[in-house]
Amino acid sequence: MxxxxxxxxxxxxxxxxxxxxxxxxxxxxxxxxxxxxxxxxxxxxxxxxxxxxxxxxxxxxxxxxxxxxxxxxxxxxxxxxxxxxxxxxxxxxxxxxxxxxxxxxxxxxxxxxxxxxxxxxxxxxxxxxxxxxxxxxxxxxxxxxxxxxxxxxxxxxxxxxxxxxxxxxxxxxxxGRPALPYAQYETMRAAVERGYYETPREITVGELAEELDTPRSTLSYRLRRAEAELANSFVRGER
Incomplete structure (x- = not known):
């Protein structure tokens, strides 16, 4: 094929x-x-x-x-x-x-x-x-x-x-793309674009939250939930 x-x-x-x-x-x-x-x-x-x-x-x-x-x-x-x-x-x-x-x-x-x-x-x-x-x-x-x-x-x-x-x-x-809620997807996309997942990181959670005008706790929660969904989706796909 x-x-x-x-x-x-x-x-x-x-x-x-x-x-x-x-x-x-x-x-x-x-x-x-x-x-x-x-x-x-x-x-x-x-x-x-x-x-x-x-x-x-x-x-x-x-x-x-x-x-x-x-x-x-x-x-x-x-x-x-x-x-x-x-x-x-x-x-x-x-x-x-x-x-x-x-x-x-x-x-x-x-x-x-x-x-x-x-x-x-x-x-x-x-x-x-x-x-x-x-x-x-x-x-x-x-x-x-x-x-x-x-x-x-x-x-x-x-x-x-x-x-x-x-x-x-x-x-x-x-x-297709995992079924992330829109707010989580937008937060993760911004994190990727601003280098949060680079090694070493180019931006911190606090700095990203300030740029997005989002409370730090809210942004951190969205990233954790998105990361959990992506990890679970990947593991399910491997089974």
Whole structure:
């Protein structure tokens, strides 16, 4: 098996979902499941970020319909179904499914057409970048899929081939980011960016708390909880 990675970027105003992520750089999404048959496609996604950004992105997903995963089409499409499976102040879990139509050049269906069955998908979104990872058999005709993706992409979508690697590159993307509460994630991201985890450390907890205008005890608690979740997630993954 090998992994094929590529990214889509829509021009501003071309896609409401892309615009919602572009407007809030703290939003992040990754697929929990992507499933395709010759006639249907359904998926589950997890979104993480500030509440306002989550509301905007969720509304854009629902209004955009199947066109979120179709290149060069508009409208909700046939038999489109959308459901909010979970919500809290820092995350959403979304379900969507729809029937295939002739007007939809969907990425999963193009992969099914050109690579055959047994192909797996994982996606990630941040800002304007919508990245796909495709796990496929070694002997699959990857060139035909890439040509089909380029042909289906409109003028307002750029397609960026990222890499073709072994399956380990796909596994890391499919696992997605651990389900940290947003405040913990933001605190840990700031700690990483400011060198808290470097050796030697470039900033102390007190200095970081002052920069973030957060009580030292609160920041320390968030880091401990985030570190515990990451450690537990890693150990569970090894079992």
């Amino acid at each position: 090998r992994a094929f990675a590529f990214a889509l970027e829509h021009e501003p105003g071309a896609d409401p979902v892309s615009d919602a992520f572009r407007e809030d750089p703290d939003l992040y999404a990754h697929s929990l499941s992507c499933n395709v048959t010759p006639d249907h496609f359904w998926r589950v996604d997890r979104l993480v970020g500030p509440t306002a950004g989550l509301e905007a992105a969720t509304a854009a997903f629902e209004s955009r319909g199947r066109a979120v995963d179709c290149l060069g089409v508009e409208g909700p499409g046939a038999e489109f179904r959308f459901e909010l499976l979970h919500r809290d102040p820092t995350s959403r879990v979304l379900f969507a499914s729809w029937a295939r139509t002739d007007g939809c050049g969907s990425i999963p269906h193009l992969a099914l057409d050109h690579l055959g069955p047994g192909v797996l998908f994982a996606t990630e979104r941040r800002e304007a970048r919508y990245e796909w990872r495709v796990l496929l058999p070694d002997d699959a005709g990857l060139g035909r899929l890439y040509d089909a993706l380029q042909a289906a992409s409109g003028d307002d979508v750029s397609l960026d081939l990222r890499q073709v690697t072994d399956e380990s590159g796909w596994l890391g993307a499919y696992s």
